[in-house]
Amino acid sequence: MMFIAAAAFTLASLTTHTDTTVSVRPGTLLDISNFGGSVAVSTWNKNAVRIEADHSARTDVDLDVNEGAFKISTSSRRGPPGSVDFEITMPMWMAVSVTGPFTDVQIDGAKSGIRVETVKGEVQVVGGAGPITLSSVQGGVVLQKASGRIKVSSINEGITLDDVVGNISAETVNGDVTLSHIDSDEIDASSVSGDLAFLGALKHGGQYHFQTHSGDIQVIVPDRTNAAVTVSTFNGDFDSNCDIKLNQMKGHRNFAFTLGGGGSDLQLESFSGDILLHKGTEMVNLRDLPEVKTTFKRHTLERIRTVEREKRHKARDNQSDEDKSDDEEK
Amino acid sequence: MTDRWTDRLSEYVDGQLAAPEREELEAHLGTCAECSAVLEGLRVVVERARTLESAPPADDLWPAIEARLVAARSEMGAGASAGDPDTATAPPPAARRSIVPFFRPAFRFSVSLPQAAAAALLLALLSGGGVWMALRHASGVAGNGVAARPGVTGLIAATGEATTSPRTSPVIDYVAPGATNAQYAGFDPSHYDVAIAELERTMHEHRSELDTSTVRVVEQNLAIIDHAIDQARRALAADPASPYLNGHLAQQLRLKMDLLRRVTDFAGPRG
Numbered sequence: 001m002m003f004i005a006a007a008a009f010t011l012a013s014l015t016t017h018t019d020t021t022v023s024v025r026p027g028t029l030l031d032i033s034n035f036g037g038s039v040a041v042s043t044w045n046k047n048a049v050r051i052e053a054d055h056s057a058r059t060d061v062d063l064d065v066n067e068g069a070f071k072i073s074t075s076s077r078r079g080p081p082g083s084v085d086f087e088i089t090m091p092m093w094m095a096v097s098v099t100g101p102f103t104d105v106q107i108d109g110a111k112s113g114i115r116v117e118t119v120k121g122e123v124q125v126v127g128g129a130g131p132i133t134l135s136s137v138q139g140g141v142v143l144q145k146a147s148g149r150i151k152v153s154s155i156n157e158g159i160t161l162d163d164v165v166g167n168i169s170a171e172t173v174n175g176d177v178t179l180s181h182i183d184s185d186e187i188d189a190s191s192v193s194g195d196l197a198f199l200g201a202l203k204h205g206g207q208y209h210f211q212t213h214s215g216d217i218q219v220i221v222p223d224r225t226n227a228a229v230t231v232s233t234f235n236g237d238f239d240s241n242c243d244i245k246l247n248q249m250k251g252h253r254n255f256a257f258t259l260g261g262g263g264s265d266l267q268l269e270s271f272s273g274d275i276l277l278h279k280g281t282e283m284v285n286l287r288d289l290p291e292v293k294t295t296f297k298r299h300t301l302e303r304i305r306t307v308e309r310e311k312r313h314k315a316r317d318n319q320s321d322e323d324k325s326d327d328e329e330k
Numbered sequence: 331m332t333d334r335w336t337d338r339l340s341e342y343v344d345g346q347l348a349a350p351e352r353e354e355l356e357a358h359l360g361t362c363a364e365c366s367a368v369l370e371g372l373r374v375v376v377e378r379a380r381t382l383e384s385a386p387p388a389d390d391l392w393p394a395i396e397a398r399l400v401a402a403r404s405e406m407g408a409g410a411s412a413g414d415p416d417t418a419t420a421p422p423p424a425a426r427r428s429i430v431p432f433f434r435p436a437f438r439f440s441v442s443l444p445q446a447a448a449a450a451l452l453l454a455l456l457s458g459g460g461v462w463m464a465l466r467h468a469s470g471v472a473g474n475g476v477a478a479r480p481g482v483t484g485l486i487a488a489t490g491e492a493t494t495s496p497r498t499s500p501v502i503d504y505v506a507p508g509a510t511n512a513q514y515a516g517f518d519p520s521h522y523d524v525a526i527a528e529l530e531r532t533m534h535e536h537r538s539e540l541d542t543s544t545v546r547v548v549e550q551n552l553a554i555i556d557h558a559i560d561q562a563r564r565a566l567a568a569d570p571a572s573p574y575l576n577g578h579l580a581q582q583l584r585l586k587m588d589l590l591r592r593v594t595d596f597a598g599p600r601g
Binding site: 137156211 | 572
């Protein structure tokens with residue numbers, strides 16, 4: 001018992017809590033660099049940054065205010081800095097950059113640009129406007145209620161964007177990409193083994209590219225959608241409840257068609273996964289509908305082939321009619 | 331101050347001046363202390379170059395080079411904006427040591443003839459590691475719509491990613507994310523193979539600097555991409571003209587390159 005009490009006392013004496021507030025001028029950038037631990041950023045209406053941090057006595061929290069940037073970092077006199085858990089409160093207008101190889105990052109309420117880069121950490125951001133770049137290797141990335149030029153990436157986990165406005169690039173290798181309630185005229189989403197899902201409207205003149213190797217793709221669009229659609233797969237299937245006007249059949253699993261009057265460009269590519277394009281307002285769980293989907297897939301592909309065959313016949317008939325009338329005139 | 335001979339000194343050192351010009355220059359050197367000093371500097375550079383072996387650049391050369399190239403890009407049009415954490419301000423030096431440097435200071439420089447000669451020497455030394463550096467640099471430096479830099483043999487592929495082709499390596503027809511299948515016309519996978527082999531070698535060299543679980547995850551994901559590449563190659567063998575399959579293979583190769591590049595980028599901070 002004595003030993004435990006002594007250990008607890010020693011631990012407590014080695015742990016330090018930093019709490020300080022620094023005034024900042026409008027336009028200043030917040031640059032946080034934390035080797036390991038966590039960074040939670042929230043906002044307030046003051047032109048000041050409050051820094052609260054729990055860390056060992058061997059690790060220092062360094063503050064460096066210079067023209068235009070306020071830098072918060074950690075250091076140690078020996079080796080890499082220890083783990084530090086930061087709670088930062090910053091002005092809403094402040095652009096923020098957070099880096100740290102082993103750091104989880106949470107940002108809530110920012111109204112300016114955001115950049116987060118971690119290797120082994122989760123990234124969760126609510127808010128942000130302007131350039132937003134979020135990346136992790138071993139952690140997932142979640143972004144909500146944001147707008148601007150958005151670039152998100154992971155390697156081994158998924159990416160989730162919800163209620164987002166702006167141009168979007170989302171890329172992962174071994175995770176799903178889920179984009180819901182999106183208002184964008186340019187989306188480029190890709191994965192290698194993960195599924196891609198999109199729920200939102202396609203805007204006139206917009207470009208939307210979804211590409212995966214072995215995952216499924218589902219795109220859910222409103223009833224009156226206008227788009228030129230290209231579907232490419234090697235051994236996946238295609239499923240749609242839309243009224244399709246086939247333009248081009250490049251092979252039985254590579255074809256293009258138009259929804260409504262066209263006007264936006266939608267490319268759907270999955271090497272071995274299935275591709276679903278539906279009109280609706282909610283995502284479909286593909287794995288919940290295997291039988292319905294298979295039936296519908298066969299129906300859709302057969303219908304496409306039939307339309308293509310009819311077009312060929314019609315073109316041939318028209319040609320022979322023209323030939324006949326030419327002969328008659330002669 | 332320079333005179334009409336200053337720009338000819340390099341030719342003189344290399345023995346490329348015709349006899350009448352050489353004699354005229356030698357006469358001039360007898361009366362011009364500045365040209366004599368520049369000539370001496372050039373001879374030192376050339377002499378040192380002879381004693382050096384061609385070797386790949388040390389890893390830590392890259393951040394400074396990258397920072398300069400990025401600054402050059404900023405000058406070409408990516409101006410700073412108040413709300414953009416990429417471009418808002420110049421950092422304190424320590425801030426540049428991050429997974430990928432976020433802040434790059436703008437700078438301008440001019441070079442004298444000896445400096446130009448030294449720069450040429452540096453470029454020659456760098457050429458051995460050119461592929462690796464070019465690839466590390468490709469995603470971070472050249473953004474969409476950025477023109478190829480003067481002095482770099484390059485091409486703008488697909489959506490504008492600049493690529494370099496050092497003398498010792500083939501052209502890397504790097505295809506940018508989001509490229510359409512039609513933009514993969516003429517794509518040659520062998521170019522990626524060379525680049526990927528270089529990056530893999532670099533990654534293995536840095537393996538001990540990385541967190542073990544990160545290495546494991548990276549290797550798992552490389553295996554996933556390799557599997558996709560293998561499947562795409564086989565499909566392409568059966569249908570070589572397919573724009574989709576060509577594009578798909580290029581996309582997987584690009585992903586692999588990007589992942590390897592990221593690994594080599596974040597190898598540094600831990601050490």
